[in-house]
Amino acid sequence: MRRSVAGRLLFWLLPLLGGAIVLPLLLLEWLPDPKLAGLLSALLLVPLALWVTSRALAPLNSLFRALAGSVNTYRDGEYNFGIHWRGRDDLGALVKAHAELGEVLREQRQGLVQRELLLDTMVQNTPVAMLLVAAGGDGERRVVFANLAARKLLHSGWKLEGQRFDELMAAAPVEMREAMLRGSDSLFVIGNEEDDEAFGEAFVEEQVYHLSRRQFRLNGRSHELLLLRLLTNELRRQEVQTWKKVIRVISHELNNSLAPVASLAHSGAELVRRGRHDRLEEVFATIEERARHLEGFIRGYARFAKLPQPLLNTVDWGHFLAGLQRQIGFELEIPGDGASSRIDQAQMEQALLNLLKNAHEAGGEDASVGVKVTRLPGWLRIEVLDRGSGMNDSVLQNALVPFYSTKRNGTGLGLALTREIVEAHGGRLSMHNREGGGLCVAIQLPDAG
Incomplete structure (x- = not known):
């Protein structure tokens, strides 16, 4: 049966209270003076009361000291300190709750130490x-x-x-x-x-x-x-992969040009041997066309590899894009108060002509190919828009990778060169499909105010 602390104290004090009532009555039997009987009763009962109280409170004092010591050990991060209480009373419930708290704190401490050890191991290694x-x-x-x-x-x-x-x-x-x-x-x-x-x-x-x-x-x-x-090893792996890709593309282009040239040279020799000189002009024209194609291919790679640092000047986009409109058709949308950036005009013209050429090749007419200039906080956004077929997810992911092309005669350098130019100006290039069909290629450049 569970006893309360009050019941425990009452158990010790009830006999004392009974003695405080009975003892004066007994003393009155022997002593005629009530005051003397009361004084003698007090002299006997007060020490007894103090002794009984100290005996009753001794286990409580011991328990409270143990609890205080346990709390101090918890404060120091030590949770292995235990308290034993034999009584099945309120204090026993308190000791049990205290022990459960210590167990929870110990488990949390162990979990924290394990996580800290794991984190330190990861960081150190x-x-x-x-x-x-x-x-x-x-x-x-x-x-x-x-x-x-x-x-x-x-x-x-x-x-x-x-x-x-x-x-x-x-x-x-x-x-x-x-x-x-x-x-x-x-x-x-x-x-x-x-x-x-x-x-x-x-x-x-x-x-x-x-x-x-x-x-x-x-x-x-x-x-x-x-x-x-x-990054050395990672960059070397990427460099090797890039060189493999370059060699593969260059080999493909060289084979496409040199194989017909070799075949035409053999055909020309046969025509000379047969005396059919009238056909030689056609053979030489085809050889020249393949040689010029190969020359243009190599020139494109050299231009990508030797892109100089941009020479920045403040350029008004209204005048700049109006000049581009005279070279290739597109619709223009620009803020009424104008917009300007510090750019290398020749390089940016080359980049935008690449994008506009791609937009027209995507199937857009002059009316469906547009350039939209928007002012953002600290930036200018130049969008080249078309209404072609757009790009699937795979092409979008690889479109800006050098040497990647979906065109039969493409070099895969147009968009890569454009991105190189934009990033050299402190900007960034992004692409996404438009709602309703078509593609949006966006250039963001620092606003010159």
């Missing part, structure tokens, strides 16, 4: 070098955290925490130091001189890194997270 830098009380930026990759990259595997970031960068390669000073995400290349044991010569091994940086505030302090990722 990632190939990306991670540095967390924060300003200290002396104003100096110091390394707060560094994983194993960062230690190997910057300090030969030694601990970095607590070191001054400026001193660390002073000992780093100059390319990394310059990338850090730029204050934004960037790519940089570090050249490491190594010895070739086979030939006994030194060569420079270039390592390409990508720097990402993010800033945030934690506990009132400014922190910066720096991520250094080695």
Whole structure:
């Protein structure tokens, strides 16, 4: 049967209350003075009451001390402290609830430790070098955290925490130091001189890194997270794939041009042998046509590979697009208050002519091919619109990849060159199908105001 704390105290105090009533009556039998009987009763009952109360409260005091000690251990992160209470009363229920709380806290602590250990293992074993830098009380930026990759990259595997970031960068390669000073995400290349044991010569091994940086505030302090990722192997794989694609495309074009030329040369020799010189002009014209096609193909690749840095000047889009309209037809929609950008006029003309030519080849007439200029906050959006058949998802995903073409005689360089020009101007190029059919190719460029 479960007893309450009040019942426990009552169990101890009831005999004392009975004695407080009976004892004065008994003393009156012996002592004629009621005051003396009352005083003597008090002298006997008060010490007894104190003793009974201390006996009754002793287990409670012990329990409360144990609970206080247990709470202190919880505060320190230790949850293995247990309390035993034999009574089946309210205090027993309290002890049981306290034990259940300790078990929950212990399980949560173990889960937190496991997650923290898992996260630390992932961070320490990632190939990306991670540095967390924060300003200290002396104003100096110091390394707060560094994983194993960062230690190997910057300090030969030694601990970095607590070191001054400026001193660390002073000992780093100059390319990394310059990338850090730029204050934004960037790519940089570090050249490491190594010895070739086979030939006994030194060569420079270039390592390409990508720097990402993010800033945030934690506990009132400014922190910066720096991520250094080695891209050399990935870029080499992509470079090999690109070269394979280039070689495949060039081989295809060379075969398409040289095979007919070889065949025509053989036919021309046969015509000469038979004395039919009247047919030679046709043979030579075809050979010339294939040679010019091959020359144009090679010139296109050279133009893509040798695209110069844009020479920027402020250009009014109204006048610029009006000049394009005299070369190729399209409908123009432009804000009434005008729009301007800092662009290389020759390069941007080449980019837009590529897009407009594609729009017309998609099946659009002059009336259905349009250019729309829209002003966005800090940007200008130039859209080339057509009402052709559009592109399926596969073509849309690969349309901007160099050397990718769905045209029979296409080189796959038109859109790639256009994107290269746009990105060199600090802009971006995107494509999507239009509702009702057709394609929208959008260029976003910084607004010159």
